[in-house]
Amino acid sequence: MQCPRCAFENLPGQTACFRCGSALVAEATVDVHPPRATAWSKRADGVRRRLRRVFRIDAMEKTPVPAAVSWSGHVLVYLVLAPVPGLLQLYQGRFREVWFWSVAWLFLILGAGYLYGLSAGLFLIGLAAGLHGWLVGRAWGVIHPNDDLSGRLGGVVGMVLLAAVLYWLVGREVASRFTGGYSPLAVPGVQVEAGDYLVGRPISAAPKDLARGSFVVYRSPDVDQWRRPFRFTPETTVGQVIGRPGETVTLDNGTFLVNGRRLDFRDYPVPRWLWSTDESFSVPRGCYFISAAYHLTLAPGVRLMRNIIEPRCLIHAERIQSRLTYRWLPVGRRGPIPLPADPVR
Amino acid sequence: MGRFSNLEFGGKDKPGQPAAPGEAIRDERFFADRARTAWLAGDFEEALLNFSRALEQNSACYDGWFGQVRMLIELGEYREAKTWADKALELFPEHPELLAAKAVACVRDAEFKKGRDYSDNAMGQRGVTAYVWLSRAEVLLARRGKMAETCLGNAVAAAGSDAPLIRLEAGRILLARRHYPAALEYLQKAAGDLPTSALVWYELGRCQGYLGLPEASAVLEQCLKLRPGWAAAEAAARAVKKRGFLSKIAAAVRWWTGR
Numbered sequence: 001m002q003c004p005r006c007a008f009e010n011l012p013g014q015t016a017c018f019r020c021g022s023a024l025v026a027e028a029t030v031d032v033h034p035p036r037a038t039a040w041s042k043r044a045d046g047v048r049r050r051l052r053r054v055f056r057i058d059a060m061e062k063t064p065v066p067a068a069v070s071w072s073g074h075v076l077v078y079l080v081l082a083p084v085p086g087l088l089q090l091y092q093g094r095f096r097e098v099w100f101w102s103v104a105w106l107f108l109i110l111g112a113g114y115l116y117g118l119s120a121g122l123f124l125i126g127l128a129a130g131l132h133g134w135l136v137g138r139a140w141g142v143i144h145p146n147d148d149l150s151g152r153l154g155g156v157v158g159m160v161l162l163a164a165v166l167y168w169l170v171g172r173e174v175a176s177r178f179t180g181g182y183s184p185l186a187v188p189g190v191q192v193e194a195g196d197y198l199v200g201r202p203i204s205a206a207p208k209d210l211a212r213g214s215f216v217v218y219r220s221p222d223v224d225q226w227r228r229p230f231r232f233t234p235e236t237t238v239g240q241v242i243g244r245p246g247e248t249v250t251l252d253n254g255t256f257l258v259n260g261r262r263l264d265f266r267d268y269p270v271p272r273w274l275w276s277t278d279e280s281f282s283v284p285r286g287c288y289f290i291s292a293a294y295h296l297t298l299a300p301g302v303r304l305m306r307n308i309i310e311p312r313c314l315i316h317a318e319r320i321q322s323r324l325t326y327r328w329l330p331v332g333r334r335g336p337i338p339l340p341a342d343p344v345r
Numbered sequence: 346m347g348r349f350s351n352l353e354f355g356g357k358d359k360p361g362q363p364a365a366p367g368e369a370i371r372d373e374r375f376f377a378d379r380a381r382t383a384w385l386a387g388d389f390e391e392a393l394l395n396f397s398r399a400l401e402q403n404s405a406c407y408d409g410w411f412g413q414v415r416m417l418i419e420l421g422e423y424r425e426a427k428t429w430a431d432k433a434l435e436l437f438p439e440h441p442e443l444l445a446a447k448a449v450a451c452v453r454d455a456e457f458k459k460g461r462d463y464s465d466n467a468m469g470q471r472g473v474t475a476y477v478w479l480s481r482a483e484v485l486l487a488r489r490g491k492m493a494e495t496c497l498g499n500a501v502a503a504a505g506s507d508a509p510l511i512r513l514e515a516g517r518i519l520l521a522r523r524h525y526p527a528a529l530e531y532l533q534k535a536a537g538d539l540p541t542s543a544l545v546w547y548e549l550g551r552c553q554g555y556l557g558l559p560e561a562s563a564v565l566e567q568c569l570k571l572r573p574g575w576a577a578a579e580a581a582a583r584a585v586k587k588r589g590f591l592s593k594i595a596a597a598v599r600w601w602t603g604r
Contacts, residue, residue, distance in 0.1 A: 004405025005437050023435050030436075032400035034393070034413050034429045037422040045424060045454070052455035 055149060078140060083166070085132045088139035098135055105131045117197060117329050125167060133163035177201070179322035181217045181238040184293035189267035189340045191333065194293075198238065198324035198337065206317035210288060212258070213267060213340040214241045215324040218290065221311045236321065242268060243281070243289030247344070250280040256291075258344045267340030277304045283314060290315045373399040373406040380412055385542040386572050389419040407437060414446045423454035441470035445480035452487045460484050475504040475511045479518065486522045494527065509538030513545055520552050525599050528552050536564075543572035547581065554585040557596025561585045 001010050001024050003017035010018050017024060037045070081087040086102030089095045095102070108128035115121030137143035137159035143152055180199035183192050190213070192198070198215055210216065220237045242256050242263070243249035250257040254275050255265050273296040283289045290313060296304075327337055380395035393416035400409035410433035417426035430447040437443060444467035451460035464484040467477045478500035485493040497515045504511035516531030532549040539545045546568035553561035565582040569575060588596075 005407070005440075021438050023438075030400075030404040032404055032409070033397050034417055035425045037425050041424075042421060049455040 082136045082140075085135035088136060092139060098138070101131060101135055105135070115331065118331070125171075129163040129167045130160050132167075133159035133161075136163070179217050179236075180324065180328065181236055183215065183238050185238075185240055185269060185271060185291065187240065187267065187269055187340075189264065190338050192327065192337060196327055196333070197329035199326050199328045200322045200324040202322045203320065206286070207320055207323065208317070210241050210244065210317075210320070210323065211339050212241055212244060212342045212344065215239070215337060216241060216288075216290065216320050217322045217324060218315050219319045219321065221315070221319075237292050238324065239290040239292030239315075240268065241288050242291045243283040245283055245285045245287060247283050247289070248280060249283060249289045251277045253278075261344050263343060264341070274304070274309070276302075277309065279304075279306055279309065281306075281310065281314065286318075287314050287316050288320070289313055371402070373402040373409060375399075376402065377406065377408045377412065380416075384412075384416070384419075385539065385544050387544040387547055387575060387577070388572075389416050392416050393420070405436070407440075410436065411442055411446065414443065414450070418446065418450050418453065421453075423450045426450040427454070439466075439470055441467040441472060441477045442474055444470065445477040449480050449483055452484050457484075457487055460487065473503070475500040475507065476514075478503060479511065479514050482515070483518050483522075486518065486524075497531075509535055513539065513542070513548070516552070517548050520548060520555075523555075523599075525552055525556050529556065541571065543568050543575065543578070546571065547575070547578050550578070550585070551581050554581065554588075555596060556600050557588070557593055 001012060001014065002008070003010060003020060003022050003024060005022040006017060006020045008017055008019040010024060014024055016022065077091060078088060081091055085105045086095060086098055089098045089102075105128055108124050108131065112121050112124035112128055115124060134143060134156060137155050140159075142159055143155035178199050179202045180197055183196045183198050184194060186192065186194045192215070198217075200215075200217070215238060217236050217238050220235055243258055247258055248260075250260075251270065251274055252262075254270050256263040256268050256270060268291070271291055271293045273294050274291075281289060292312070294312060296308070325337055327333060327335055376395045376399035380392040380399065383389075383391035383395060393413060396409045396412035396416060399406050400413070403409075410429075414426050414430045414433060417423075417429055427447055427450045430443050430450065433443050434440065434447075444463050448460045448463035448467060451457070451463060461484055464481050467473070468481060470477075478496050482493045482496035482500065485496060497518070500511050500515060501508055512531045513535040516528045516535055519525075519528035519531060529549075529552050532545065532552055535542075536545045536549050546564055550561050550565035550568055553564060562582065562585050565578055565585060568578045569582065572578065
C-alpha cells in the first residue's frame with residue numbers, strides 16, 4: 001500500500017507508513033466531510049470566547065513582564081511619579097503599553113474639571129481615579145497580568161481606594177482655594193439668576209473697599225445661628241452689596257435709595273421679604289448693607305421691625321469671606337460677573 | 346456528525362458526474378482549484394464544499410484536508426477546525442502546516458497558550474512553509490509581540506509564486522488585529538497581483554474604510570462588481586457611505602496612531 005504522504009510502498013496490511021508514520025487507511029473508511037457548527041453553538045462559542053478574553057483565561061502575557069517590579073533604588077522615584085499616570089511607565093520605558101489610557105485619563109480629568117459641581121463631573125472624577133489606580137498599580141507591580149483573578153481584583157480594589165483617597169485630598173486642597181455659593185437673588189442686570197453657583201477667591205482680611213453691586217459670601221448673622229432648623233444648613237450666605245460704610249440706605253416702594261439716589265431695580269433688586277418696608281438705615285463704619293434673600297413670612301399688613309432687618313442686612317466686614325466674581329454653574333452661562341453701574345459715585 | 350451532513354443542496358456539479366467533452370477531468374486537482382477560486386471570491390462555504398469533493402476523489406489529497414481546516418477557520422467554526430485538524434494530523438502526522446492551522450484556530454478561539462504551543466511545534470518541524478510563518482505572526486500578534494512583522498516578511502519571502510496569496514493573508518491578519526496602515530500596504534500589493542479576487546477588494550475596502558480613505562467606496566464597488574450581491578461587501582459599502590462625524594474622527598486617529 002502506497003503512503004499518501006511520502007509515496008513509500010509499504011507492505012500490505014500495515015496501518016502506518018514505515019518511512020513517515022502516516023496512517024494508511026483504505027479510502028472507503030475515511031469520512032471526508034468535516035463536522036459543522038450549528039447556529040446556536042456558534043453563538044455559544046462566541047460568548048465563551050469573549051468570557052475567556054475578558055477573564056484572561058489561558059491568556060499569554062502581552063509583553064514579557066518581570067515577575068515583580070524592583071523597588072530597590074527607585075522608591076522615591078516611584079512615589080514622586082505616581083500622582084501623574086503614565087509617568088512611571090515612561091520612566092520604566094513601557095509608555096507604549098499605556099499611552100492610550102494615559103491620554104484617556106487626561107481627557108477625563110479635563111472633562112471632570114469642566115463639569116465640576118455636576119453629577120457628570122463627579123462620575124468622570126470617579127473614572128479618572130479608577131484609571132489612575134489601575135495604571136499606577138500596574139507600574140508598581142501590585143496589579144500583575146500573571147496573577148490570578150482574585151489577585152488582580154485585590155490589587156485593583158486596593159489601588160483604586162488609594163487613588164480615591166489621593167483625589168479626595170487633592171480635591172479638598174483645590175476646593176479650599178475657592179469659596180462659592182448658590183445665589184438666592186436674581187439680578188437681571190448682570191445675568192445672575194436665582195440658583196446660579198458663584199465662585200471667588202477667599203479674602204484673608206476684612207475688605208475695606210467693596211464695590212457696590214458685588215456679590216459676597218459671608219458668615220450668616222448670629223441671629224440666624226440658633227434658628228437653623230437642620231444640621232447641614234449652610235453657615236454662609238450669598239448676598240449683594242448695596243450700601244458702603246457711612247452711607248444711608250433707604251427702602252422705598254421696592255427699590256433701594258442710597259444717599260437719596262435711586263438704584264436701578266434690575267441691577268439692585270430688593271428681595272421679597274423687604275418689599276413691605278420703607279425704613280432708612282445708616283451703615284456704620286466697618287459694616288456693609290448687604291441684600292440677601294430670607295424666607296420670612298409675614299401676615300398681611302404687618303411691617304418688619306428694624307431690629308429684624310438690621311442684624312440680617314448690616315454685616316460687619318469681618319464676616320465677609322469672599323467676593324464672588326465668577327458664575328460657575330450653569331455651564332451654559334459660565335463667565336465673569338460684571339459690576340453694575342453705580343449711580344451714587 | 347449529523348445524518349444529513351453529507352447531503353448537498355443546490356450544487357450544479359456532482360462529484361460523480363462525468364465531465365462534458367472538452368472539459369477538464371474532475372479529479373481532486375479540479376475541485377481544489379475551484380475551491381481556491383471560491384476562496385478568492387470570499388465564498389468560504391463553497392470553497393469548503395469543493396475541498397470536500399476533492400477529498401471524495403482522493404482522500405489522501407493533502408490540499409483538501411488543509412483547505413478544509415482553513416475554511417472552517419474562515420467560517421468561524423474554530424472548535425470544528427481543531428477537531429478536523431486533529432483528524433488530518435492522524436493522516437499527516439506532525440505536518441507543520443496542519444499544526445500551524447490548529448495554532449490559528451486555537452488563538453482565534455481565545456486559547457492563546459495552546460495556540461502558542463502548537464505554533465512552537467510547527468516551527469520546530471522540518472519544511473517550514475509560508476503558512477507556518479503566517480500562523481506564527483498571528484500568534485505573536487495575539488500577544489502583541491514585536492516580531493510579528495518579521496514573520497510576515499519571512500512568510501512572503503518563503504511563498505515564492507504564491508506571494509500574492511500570502512500578502513493577502515498577511516493583510517487580513519493585520520487588519521483583524523487593527524494594524525491598519527501595515528495591512529493597507531499588504532492589501533494594496535495583493536490587489537495589484539490579484540485584481541480578479543473579490544476577497545482582496547473587500548478586505549482592501551474595509552481597511553481603507555477604517556482609515557477614512559475616500560477611495561474605500563470605489564474599492565468596495567469594484568468588489569461588488571466581481572461578486573454581485575455579496576452581503577458582507579454590501580454592508581461594508583453601506584457603512585462607508587454612512588460614515589458620521591465621530592467615525593471620521595476615529596478614522597483620523599487610527600491613521601495617525603497606526604492602530
